[in-house]
Amino acid sequence: MTIRRAFADLSVGQVHYAECGDASAPAVLLLHQSPRSWAEYREVLPLLGARHRAVAMDTAGFGDSADGGVPASIAQWARVAGELLDALGIAQANVVGHHTGGVIAVELAAAFPGRVRSLVLSSTPYTGEAFRIARAERPPIDEVAPSEDGSHLAALWQRRQGFYPEGRPDLLEAFVRDALKVGHRVEEGHRAVASYRMEERIGRVTQPALILRATADPFAAPHAEELLHHLPQARIVDIEGGMIPLPDQMPEAFAQAVLGFLSALPS
Template sequence: MAEEMTEGVCVAGDGVELAVRDYGGEGPAVLLLHGAGRTLVDWEPIAPLLAAGHRVVAMDLRGHGRSGDGAVPWTVEVAVEDVAAVLGAYGIPDAVVVGHSLGGMIAALCLERGAPAAVNLDGHGMGRAEQYVGLGTAYVRQRLAEARQFAKDAGGRPFAAEALAGVLGHQAAMAAELGIPYGLLERGVRRSLGETADGRLFLRPGRERAGELQEAMAGLGLFALYRRVTRPLLIARALRPNPPVPGVPPWFDELMAAYTQGLRRDLDELARTQERVTVADVDGTHAMLLERPAEIVALVSGFVAAHGAR
């Protein structure tokens, strides 16, 4: 039976404090990583269910939630080191690393750091220009540069404290559209809040770290990594398109539709040709953790049972 959940702090190698939530439990260990701009709150619907048969720990990535920023730039290499620090501090060095979105990319990278297995839940980034089916590579490169600049400009943007109600209102609308409990989204927003010196609020990561994070994701060669993995990797992909994002350019939906086709093609080929990689479909949007918690628990539990450390 799972133990009572506790909040704790792990100190990374460079002294940064990493916020950790330990759900207890017995059995094969798993470490849960959230996506960019999110927090460990996203795992609340899933972690207690997993803890019925696993030792479960979740963390806020550096620059997110209640974890510190640190003095060094945000890179995936630093994120992997942070994961290793948490695994060591909590006595679970052989945990299966399970991540969503950005966390899924980091989880896959942990395979080369010694993780026995990893789960990437819909963590694909923006990919390569050649993956955008039906669109010219020069056009895609231009649009990707614009999309990344848009994300950089939006990341950590300060807003007046009285505008928080509007931010939460957007979360309420999204919760209603996706059938997600609003309280879960509100807790995530409040855990993400930072404050500037002049009293304005922002959603972590802050401007500088958000820009570094975008650069880090753009530089990842995920499919090259997938083709060389020697340990089990489960990749879950969302089958449903995401709801519209306010303020994005009008061409963004076309770009993402083309990318979805390319991802489907490339992941299908990967599943056929790489024996250590399993590709699974989830009948949800990118917000699959919040929409389909029971389905995610079944996927992760089955995979860990087959491939986790004993």
């Protein structure tokens, strides 16, 4: 199935997106982790596009999307996602978010409830007070000091290597490509997540929800039960062996879980 790529002129400038499927089918909006891009869903898009209009956007300031010179925040990124839905003529979408994308999805559902039919929160942290305190005490996740000999590129690779599956250097290459494109803003997504007060917003989320737990993701997997506590309408589905790059590590399992959830929604 063909992936179509284009830009939409939004308040921040040009925002890039990719899509698959019939434009008249129910829409699914896919939001990526930091500092990735739509390419995280390259293999997932055709699988979802067989039944839905699947749209994967580059979050403002990531991939090929402009940031508009506006300070990075979860609220800002959710507003831009809503603008993209407007530009594409999508009145309501099922929203799928992975890591940072899941946090943006929560805000999108809270701020614009009429635009979100359902939520899939994949490896999404619960960013309450305890999360913010713990994150403040940790070093940067992906930020590395530039070096003249290029050793910072190896350092960037090695920061993530232990959390990626063995024998899949292609996944680390995809991460490094996206991280280099973001440049000095590589840590912005993590900072935005760390400052987001989810405890003040998640109570507004009433849409049907699925929580995907990648069992080998040490950062996100422990948050699934806490998310479930705040989203009693949700359920948890485990993807065994899933790690931080879940959508492009295990696209078939990821898409199958999403499609199963969507097919069970009331019409």
